[in-house]
Amino acid sequence: MSTKQKRYFLAEEDIPRQWYYIQADMPNKPLPPLNPATKQPMKEEDFYPLFAKELAHQELNTTDAWIDIPEEVRDLYKYYRSTPLVRAYGLEKALGTPAHIYFKNESVSPIGSHKLNSALAQVYYCKQEGITNVTTETGAGQWGAALSYAARVFGIEAAVYQVKISYEQKPYRRSIMQTFGAQVTPSPSMSTRAGKDVLTKDPMNQGSLGTAISEAVELAMTTPNCKYVLGSVLNHVALHQTIIGLEAEKQMEMAGEYPDVVIGCFGGGSNFGGISFPFMRHNIKDGKKTRFIAAEPASCPKLTRGVFQYDFGDLSGLTPLLPMYTLGHNFMPANIHAGGLRYHGAGVIISQLLKDGYMEAVDIQQTETFKSGLIFAKAEGIIPAPESCHAIAAAIREAEKCKETGEEKVILFNLSGHGLIDMSAYDQYLSGSLHDYEVSDEDVQKNVSELEQIIK
Amino acid sequence: MSTKQKRYFLAEEDIPRQWYYIQADMPNKPLPPLNPATKQPMKEEDFYPLFAKELAHQELNTTDAWIDIPEEVRDLYKYYRSTPLVRAYGLEKALGTPAHIYFKNESVSPIGSHKLNSALAQVYYCKQEGITNVTTETGAGQWGAALSYAARVFGIEAAVYQVKISYEQKPYRRSIMQTFGAQVTPSPSMSTRAGKDVLTKDPMNQGSLGTAISEAVELAMTTPNCKYVLGSVLNHVALHQTIIGLEAEKQMEMAGEYPDVVIGCFGGGSNFGGISFPFMRHNIKDGKKTRFIAAEPASCPKLTRGVFQYDFGDLSGLTPLLPMYTLGHNFMPANIHAGGLRYHGAGVIISQLLKDGYMEAVDIQQTETFKSGLIFAKAEGIIPAPESCHAIAAAIREAEKCKETGEEKVILFNLSGHGLIDMSAYDQYLSGSLHDYEVSDEDVQKNVSELEQIIK
Numbered sequence: 050m051s052t053k054q055k056r057y058f059l060a061e062e063d064i065p066r067q068w069y070y071i072q073a074d075m076p077n078k079p080l081p082p083l084n085p086a087t088k089q090p091m092k093e094e095d096f097y098p099l100f101a102k103e104l105a106h107q108e109l110n111t112t113d114a115w116i117d118i119p120e121e122v123r124d125l126y127k128y129y130r131s132t133p134l135v136r137a138y139g140l141e142k143a144l145g146t147p148a149h150i151y152f153k154n155e156s157v158s159p160i161g162s163h164k165l166n167s168a169l170a171q172v173y174y175c176k177q178e179g180i181t182n183v184t185t186e187t188g189a190g191q192w193g194a195a196l197s198y199a200a201r202v203f204g205i206e207a208a209v210y211q212v213k214i215s216y217e218q219k220p221y222r223r224s225i226m227q228t229f230g231a232q233v234t235p236s237p238s239m240s241t242r243a244g245k246d247v248l249t250k251d252p253m254n255q256g257s258l259g260t261a262i263s264e265a266v267e268l269a270m271t272t273p274n275c276k277y278v279l280g281s282v283l284n285h286v287a288l289h290q291t292i293i294g295l296e297a298e299k300q301m302e303m304a305g306e307y308p309d310v311v312i313g314c315f316g317g318g319s320n321f322g323g324i325s326f327p328f329m330r331h332n333i334k335d336g337k338k339t340r341f342i343a344a345e346p347a348s349c350p351k352l353t354r355g356v357f358q359y360d361f362g363d364l365s366g367l368t369p370l371l372p373m374y375t376l377g378h379n380f381m382p383a384n385i386h387a388g389g390l391r392y393h394g395a396g397v398i399i400s401q402l403l404k405d406g407y408m409e410a411v412d413i414q415q416t417e418t419f420k421s422g423l424i425f426a427k428a429e430g431i432i433p434a435p436e437s438c439h440a441i442a443a444a445i446r447e448a449e450k451c452k453e454t455g456e457e458k459v460i461l462f463n464l465s466g467h468g469l470i471d472m473s474a475y476d477q478y479l480s481g482s483l484h485d486y487e488v489s490d491e492d493v494q495k496n497v498s499e500l501e502q503i504i505k
Numbered sequence: 506m507s508t509k510q511k512r513y514f515l516a517e518e519d520i521p522r523q524w525y526y527i528q529a530d531m532p533n534k535p536l537p538p539l540n541p542a543t544k545q546p547m548k549e550e551d552f553y554p555l556f557a558k559e560l561a562h563q564e565l566n567t568t569d570a571w572i573d574i575p576e577e578v579r580d581l582y583k584y585y586r587s588t589p590l591v592r593a594y595g596l597e598k599a600l601g602t603p604a605h606i607y608f609k610n611e612s613v614s615p616i617g618s619h620k621l622n623s624a625l626a627q628v629y630y631c632k633q634e635g636i637t638n639v640t641t642e643t644g645a646g647q648w649g650a651a652l653s654y655a656a657r658v659f660g661i662e663a664a665v666y667q668v669k670i671s672y673e674q675k676p677y678r679r680s681i682m683q684t685f686g687a688q689v690t691p692s693p694s695m696s697t698r699a700g701k702d703v704l705t706k707d708p709m710n711q712g713s714l715g716t717a718i719s720e721a722v723e724l725a726m727t728t729p730n731c732k733y734v735l736g737s738v739l740n741h742v743a744l745h746q747t748i749i750g751l752e753a754e755k756q757m758e759m760a761g762e763y764p765d766v767v768i769g770c771f772g773g774g775s776n777f778g779g780i781s782f783p784f785m786r787h788n789i790k791d792g793k794k795t796r797f798i799a800a801e802p803a804s805c806p807k808l809t810r811g812v813f814q815y816d817f818g819d820l821s822g823l824t825p826l827l828p829m830y831t832l833g834h835n836f837m838p839a840n841i842h843a844g845g846l847r848y849h850g851a852g853v854i855i856s857q858l859l860k861d862g863y864m865e866a867v868d869i870q871q872t873e874t875f876k877s878g879l880i881f882a883k884a885e886g887i888i889p890a891p892e893s894c895h896a897i898a899a900a901i902r903e904a905e906k907c908k909e910t911g912e913e914k915v916i917l918f919n920l921s922g923h924g925l926i927d928m929s930a931y932d933q934y935l936s937g938s939l940h941d942y943e944v945s946d947e948d949v950q951k952n953v954s955e956l957e958q959i960i961k
Contacts, residue, residue, distance in 0.1 A: 054584045128510045128886070157613065159886045161925065198886055221677075224928035227935060228882050426684050430584070430615045430654055469617065469925050472680035479683060 054138060054429075057300040059131035065295040066118055068288050070107075071326040072398060073114035074333050077405055079284075079397040080372035081109075083359060088504070091369050099269060099277050103174040107285040114330075116288060118170075125169045125202065126292065129158045134300035139428035141448070148451035149306060150444060151461045153297045153324060156431065160225070162466030163320050164195035164280055167289035171278045172199040182275035184208040184268045186236065186261030188316075189215050189388030190222025191434070191466055192280030197231035208275075210236040210264045213256035215388045221470045236261035243267050243365040258392045259364035259378055266367045281317030281389075282362060282371075282396045290323025293463060298327050301461065308339055310447050312462035314439035315343035315352060315410065316389045318396035324463035329407060341408035343399070344443035346390050346418075348486035349382040351375055352403060352410035356497050359504045360394055370503065373400040377496025383486035385415050386474035387435040393496075411443055414485040418442045419478035422468065434466035435474050510594060510885075513756040515587035521751040522574055524744050527782040528854060529570035530789050533861055535740075535853040536828035537565075539815060544960070547825050555725060555733045559630040563741040570786075572744060574626075581625045581658065582748065585614045590756035595884035597904070604907035605762060606900060607917045609753045609780060612887065616681070618922030619776050620651035620736055623745035627734045628655040638731035640664040640724045642692065642717030644772075645671050645844030646678025647890065647922055648736030653687035664731075666692040666720045669712035671844045677926045692717040699723050699821040714848045715820035715834055722823045737773030737845075738818060738827075738852045746779025749919060754783050757917065764795055766903050768918035770895035771799035771808060771866065772845045774852035780919035785863060797864035799855070800899035802846050802874075804942035805838040807831055808859060808866035812953045815960045816850055826959065829856040833952025839942035841871050842930035843891040849952075867899055870941040874898045875934035878924065890922035891930050 072078060081090035096105035107116065118126070137150040155163035175183055183205055187193030193209040200207035209231050216223055216235035226233050236256045237244040243263035247254050254260075262279070269277035279286060294311075301307060311328050313321030321343050331337040345352050351374045360375040362368035375394040382391040395403070402408050415435075422438035424445065425431070433441055444462040451458050468475065477483040528534060537546035552561035563572065574582070593606040611619035631639055639661055643649025649665040656663035665687050672679055672691040682689050692712045693700035699719035703710050710716075718735070725733035735742060750767075757763055767784050769777030777799045787793040801808050807830045816831040818824035831850040838847040851859070858864050878894035880901065881887070889897060900918040907914050924931065933939040 054581070056584065125510070128512065201883055202886070220932070221925065221928035224932045224935075225888060225925070228879060228888055228928075228931050229886075230883060423684065427657055427686060430658070430685075432681060432684055469677065469681070470928075472677035472684075472926075475684050476676070476680045479680075 055136040056133040057303045058133055059296060059299055061127055063299060064123065064126060064130055065292055066123065067115040068118055069291040069295055069327050069330065070110065070114055070116055070288050071330060072111040072284065074330055075401065076333070077401060078111050079401040082369040082371050085366060085370050099266065101174040101178050101180060101276055103177070104171060104285050107288060108283060119173055122170050122173050130292070131296045132157050134297055134304070136304065137429055140425055143424055143428040144445065144448050144452065146448040146452045147455055147457045148448040149457060149459045150448055151301065151304070151459070152464045153293055153461070154464050155293060156464055156467035160194040160198050161469065162191040162195065162434065163290060163293060163323060164192045165198065166292050166323070167280065167286045167319065168195035168199035169202065170289040172203045172205055175276050176203040176205060180205065180274055180276050182206045182208065182272060183278050184265045184275060185278045185280065186210045186258060186265045187280065188212045188258050188391055190219055190226065191389055193231070193233070194222055194225045196278060196280070197226040197229040200231065201229045207231040208268060209233045210238065210261040212236055212258060212261050212388060214384050218473065219470060236264050238264060241267045243367070246365065255384060257364065257381055262363035263365035263367050266363060281319035282392070282394065284396065284398055286319045287322030287326065287396060287398060290319045291326050293320070293323035294325060294327030297324060297461065306459045308461040309458040310340045310342060310460045312342045312344060312440050312443045312460065314390060314436045314465060315345040316392050316436065318399040320463050320465040322396065322399060325408065332407065342443050343408060343410040344439040345410060345412050346385055346387055346439060347412040347414045348385050348488060349376070349391055350412040350488060351393060351395050353412045354488070354493055356500070357400060357404055358500045360500055362394065371397050373397055374403060375500070376493055377500055379499065380496045385486065386471060387418070387439060389436045390439065413439055413442045416478065416483055416485055419475065419483060421445045423478070431464070432468045433464060434468040435471050437465045440465070511592040512589040513759045514589055515752060515755055517583060519755060520579065520582060520586055521748055522579065523571040524574060525747040525751060525783050525786065526566065526570055526572055526744050527786060528567040528740065530786055531857065533857055534567050535857040538825040538827050541822060541826050555722065557630040557634050557636060557732055559633070560627060560741050563744060564739060575629055578626050578629050586748070587752045588613050590753055590760070592760060593885055596881055599880055599884040600901060600904050600908065602904040602908045603911055603913045604904040605913060605915045606904060607757065607760070607915070608920045609749055609917070610887070610920045611749060612920055612923035616650040616654050617925065618647040618651065618890065619746060619749060619779060620648045621654065622748050622779070623736065623742045623775065624651035624655035625658065626745040628659045628661055631732050632659040632661060636661065636730055636732050638662045638664065638728060639734050640721045640731060641734045641736065642666045642714060642721045643736065644668045644714050644847055646675055646682065647845055649689070650678055650681045652734060652736070653682040653685040656687065657685045663687040664724060665689045666694065666717040668692055668714060668717050668844060670840050674929065675926060692720050694720060697723045699823070702821065711840060713820065713837055718819035719821035719823050722819060737775035738848070738850065740852065740854055742775045743778030743782065743852060743854060746775045747782050749776070749779035750781060750783030753780060753917065762915045764917040765914040766796045766798060766916045768798045768800060768896050768899045768916065770846060770892045770921060771801040772848050772892065774855040776919050776921040778852065778855060781864065788863065798899050799864060799866040800895040801866060801868050802841055802843055802895060803868040803870045804841050804944060805832070805847055806868040806944060807849060807851050809868045810944070810949055812956070813856060813860055814956045816956055818850065827853050829853050830859060831956070832949055833956055835955065836952045841942065842927060843874070843895060845892045846895065869895055869898045872934065872939055872941050875931065875939060877901045879934070887920070888924045889920060890924040891927050893921045896921070
């Protein structure tokens with residue numbers, strides 16, 4: 050580890066007062082979500098049974114580039130923000146690269162990841178509208194922990210469906226949710242029709258985010274005064290996460306640099322969009338040439354190997370149809386440790402941006418991500434979450450390229466969370482028992498071909 | 506949780522440049538450590554086989570009240586310091602107390618506790634003197650993780666003996682140490698004479714800090730260019746930890762308050778001394794009347810039920826004799842989750858201060874500490890380490906008293922670390938399966954009576 054470490058913080062008054070909504074600036078707006086029954090574009094009101102009204106409004110808002118952060122939410126942000134922007138001198142030295150590597154450290158939030166940025170906003174709007182219960186799904190538990198915390202802050206009840214494999218593999222995150230007072234149920238469960246259907250067909254089913262979403266959505270639809278909240282994929286979630294990139298923009302200015310490459314790991318798009326969109330607006334509007342790289346797991350490669358197509362957001366087809374890069378909602382990803390990246394589709398904004406060439410994607414195998422995470426931990430002293438290891442691996446690939454070419458590129462990545470609760474994964478890596486998972490073309494083709502039936 | 510949360514930070518230039526050494530200001534200096542063979546006071550040189558020379562010098566320095574923090578160490582402090590001083594509005598509201606409660610949040614360090622403050626300093630001095638290997642013991646693993654991190658920073662090899670019960674109960678902390686490249690051995694082990702002796706008598710022995718210290722000391726004495734480092738008890742460790750209280754002093758000034766009560770949990774005294782000594786100097790020198798409360802586990806009650814007596818710091822009697830409050834070095838504490846507090850004795854400075862009436866101590870049962878920790882987690886959004894739960898429990902007791910009397914006392918406690926890696930303990934508490942442990946007078950008497958033989 051280098052002893053020369055440099056962190057940049059914002060003064061409290063410089064913490065952004067607005068989120069940035071890239072939809073307003075996109076040359077091609079995303080296609081609209083469709084009602085699966087009528088195939089007609091969803092209207093704001095169509096979302097009211099599921100979401101708080103303000104969140105439904107935000108979801109479809111394609112005209113306002115700047116959305117005010119409510120003062121109460123900004124006050125809560127101050128409890129852990131600004132998060133540090135760190136010049137990763139240690140990592141640069143470990144790699145022997147001429148690149149300047151920066152990371153935005155979202156792991157310093159009280160629940161250990163960026164997820165709180167949207168959880169606080171979503172629960173705030175629910176509370177404002179008199180909602181008393183929220184329900185959601187979670188994979189590894191980063192989002193569930195954030196939602197449980199936010200629900201506690203605003204005095205709202207939270208019910209979380211956690212993907213069963215993570216519920217069992219990572220009991221600590223379940224305990225954290227329970228410590229904050231949330232109800233946690235392993236998914237698939239017998240408490241919903243969606244869960245029962247899965248378990249009837251496959252009693253040993255280990256769950257997926259798609260299934261857990263079905264269960265949470267069903268609970269919200271059948272429970273009075275209960276709304277559904279989501280930790281990624283949706284437009285308004287990425288909107289709230291732009292606090293990351295907006296801070297980073299000011300902090301990079303303090304460092305006297307501007308990124309040539311911006312990198313985030315990719316599950317549904319919340320942390321990637323959060324770090325990227327504020328910088329991407331300068332590509333769209335000001336002719337900047339920054340590259341944006343989404344790093345997804347090779348075992349769940351929707352951006353690199355999926356199709357751009359209308360698909361459901363969940364397994365059972367309870368959500369609207371979304372235009373996205375997808376592996377098909379029946380795709381069952383392998384049990385990698387980066388539970389937060391085990392999702393079949395990409396958010397609609399990201400999907401449009403990828404289609405239009407504003408960004409790139411890479412897929413990375415699990416062992417490469419942990420190898421990279423370990424290099425980072427030893428160099429910077431922070432143990433990254435398995436999800437974040439994907440961003441680190443992509444950053445290291447870019448830094449290695451600079452080593453070959455001698456270019457002093459400025460690389461910025463988002464450290465979405467810490468891995469202190471994922472140490473069993475590191476144990477497996479260190480003991481050589483961690484697996485990579487291949488996805489066959491046949492499997493992708495099979496799931497994707499089913500999608501053509503949906504939109505007909 | 507209250508949404509009104511207030512944190513105080515120091516500007517980089519205001520991070521202290523010196524540690525504070527209370528020995529210089531104490532009216533009664535601590536009694537000297539004794540050579541167990543000759544019963545003569547230890548000289549600086551007598552410590553050289555065990556410690557880096559500068560640390561040996563610091564240990565016996567009773568004249569200098571201010572010790573310069575080496576610039577390189579201060580640069581490393583900047584990576585996580587200043588740590589926030591937080592006004593715990595949420596906790597005040599949850600308790601309905603008129604007290605003003607503040608906590609110093611040491612959990613934000615990269616390894617999650619205050620232990621790094623001394624680890625960085627100790628390894629720095631070792632490195633300066635050309636030492637290539639360090640060895641230590643750890644209980645729950647907070648100190649071991651800090652030492653492993655610091656060793657990585659300075660490029661030194663670390664060997665850690667971890668108390669076996671914690672090694673098995675808390676594999677995540679072991680993994681963290683291994684991730685940073687340390688060698689971790691469960692203690693008692695067959696790798697030392699001390700460990701073998703214990704295992705021969707009791708093959709199922711679950712270990713204690715006293716045993717692990719014996720093993721680490723033995724390794725240091727028998728390995729070339731290897732020194733022993735310790736995470737608590739010793740004077741120089743408490744010295745390094747005063748960065749906590751010195752920062753807190755400036756931050757309380759920013760908040761416009763001064764503490765009536767200062768509280769820390771108590772194992773060997775490092776975090777308690779760290780938060781207390783800078784404020785205590787104003788009691789000694791300026792007539793302030795602040796109360797200082799050390800919160801120890803009822804299952805290891807050396808301050809409240811031990812005797813003031815010369816004793817060994819370890820099980821096997823390899824250390825010098827130290828004048829301290831002790832339960833006897835053969836005392837085997839119950840397997841509470843607060844592994845960092847399972848130590849039979851108190852540091853010599855603390856012992857003298859307690860004897861002279863400058864501070865108080867309370868002992869608290871395990872279930873009360875977790876009950877308090879849960880109240881804190883729900884009110885402030887941070888899950889505390891089991892050790893820190895003792896400080897919280899004592900703070901809540903004081904705040905409840907204020908509720909009865911209506912006094913607006915200012916209570917400051919040290920949140921020594923987070924509990925994200927101790928969630929199994931919270932699980933046990935939430936499921937009602939956590940135990941309290943009584944210590945019988947006979948047990949204390951038996952161990953303590955053996956001490957009289959030592960000093961004869």
